[in-house]
Amino acid sequence: MNWKFWRKKSNVDKKKKTKTREWLDAIIFAVIAATIIRVFFIEAYTIPSGSMEKSLLIGDFLFVSKVNYGARVPITPVAFPFAHHTMPVIGTKAYWDGIQWKYRRLPGLSEIKRNDVIVFNLPVGDTVALENQEPSYYNLVRQSDWKTVNSQYTITSRPVDKRENLIKRCIGISGDIVSMKDGIVSVNGKAEPLKNTGQMPYKIQLKTTDVNFDVFAEIGFTVSEMQQINADTYIANASPEMIEKLKKLDFVKSVALEVKPETANDGDLFPLDPNRKWNVDNFGPIKIPARGWTVQLDSNTIPLYYRAIRTYEGNKVEQKGNTWYINDKPATSYTFKMNYYWMMGDNRHNSADSRYWGFVPEDHIVGKALFIWMSWDSTASFFHKIRWGRLLSGIN
Incomplete structure (x- = not known):
């Protein structure tokens, strides 16, 4: 038991x-x-x-x-x-x-x-x-x-x-309102030059063709990627810090930022609007949408915000005549979510x-x-x- x-x-x-x-x-x-x-x-x-x-x-x-x-x-x-x-x-x-x-x-x-x-x-x-x-x-x-x-x-x-x-x-x-001119970004009207963590293309003109390119490598350049324009001129990516070091070398004649002119049109940039002839070095100004911000819808703003309203925020957006419709209702403005x-x-x-x-x-x-x-x-x-x-x- x-x-x-x-x-x-x-x-x-x-x-x-x-x-x-x-x-x-x-x-x-x-x-x-x-x-x-x-x-x-x-x-x-x-x-x-x-x-x-x-x-x-x-x-x-x-x-x-x-x-x-x-x-x-x-x-x-x-x-x-x-x-x-x-x-x-x-x-x-x-x-x-x-x-x-x-x-x-x-x-x-x-x-x-x-x-x-x-x-x-x-x-x-x-x-x-x-x-x-x-x-x-x-x-x-x-x-x-x-x-x-x-x-x-x-x-x-x-x-x-x-x-x-x-x-x-x-x-x-x-x-924020962002823009870019001659390769320099501005945020809310204040220029924000590229820091030493980034790089831009520079045109480098030398005084002689007899140059030891190991000096470039020591500064931080990738010599194999330097593009030769002519006997004494090269295009190379560099940070501002690298450029300051390069300017001190006695065989360097001139160094200039290599950017596109404002008149150049890349064509495939946001917002893909034929009325905005922008390029990678010159664009804007553009206001970034914020939750609760209301934008007036017109021919100037629609190209910038159409995709955000339709694709990202899930609305039906279409134009009938001169009137824009959001979810089948006439709309003259939109408030972002x-x-x-x-x-x-x-x-x-x-x-x-x-x-x-x-x-x-x-x-x-x-x-x-x-x-x-x-x-x-x-x-x-x-x-x-x-x-x-x-x-x-x-x-x-």
Whole structure:
């Protein structure tokens, strides 16, 4: 007879977990924990292009904070862990878009500030993968121009949080007025010259053709990328700090910023308005929309804000005669629901940024770049591939 019937059975009596079950539980726990950290706290990011040189180099590995601006609640919650939008190897979608939540963001530690380096989702909408190219190469097209894309392209539509990640510097915040003249950005009427973390093209004229270009390399120039115009003249990308050092060399005759004249028209810049003949060095002024700001709708403002009102804020926008309609109602003004930002690369002449696709809505913001935890130079020799001087360095 059991005289201790009131006692619970000991763990010994319970069926023990097998080693396989223990490992499986541990893996599931690790995946869940890592996913929560990645979505709501911090995520690793790799610099894929040179659009942020000199501040960030190709091969830099960063940590991006989700808590600084407040973590964005996943818009597409059903997704394969650790894959952004495409499954490795097999190349299929890594998410299910059958469920999509509204944009929501948790409270953050701070607001986005000017000159913050930010990771965000590509705002031009969808990406178009070219056939006969690697999957990582994309040709960007406007949503309104899909009809012009021929059969050699494969169009893939993605939710906001599954679009390509980009990293740029925030030049202007909501409510700011930005412009650019002769390669120098102005914010709210105040010139903001490029800092030493960025670079622009300069025309460099030398006094002699007999020059040791190792001197250029020591200053920080990439000699192999210097473009020779004639026997004694070159075009090269450089930071202001590098140019000051270069001017002190006795064999340098002159150095001048190489920018486009105001009369040049690049044609494919935001807002793709034939009445605005802008180029990468001269544009604006443009007012960045802010939540609660009301803009009057007319022939001058519609080209600037049409995409934000229609695509980013989800309204039906159309013109009937001389009248604009928003959601089938005549409209002479519109009040914005979100904050927007103006992003530009530090490598000003080698960056696809807000000059091409305009404002970045707040629901596209991923997080703030914190610091570099690893930097790998794939072009260097084996013993010099790690850029030791960049490890654990902050981002300015």
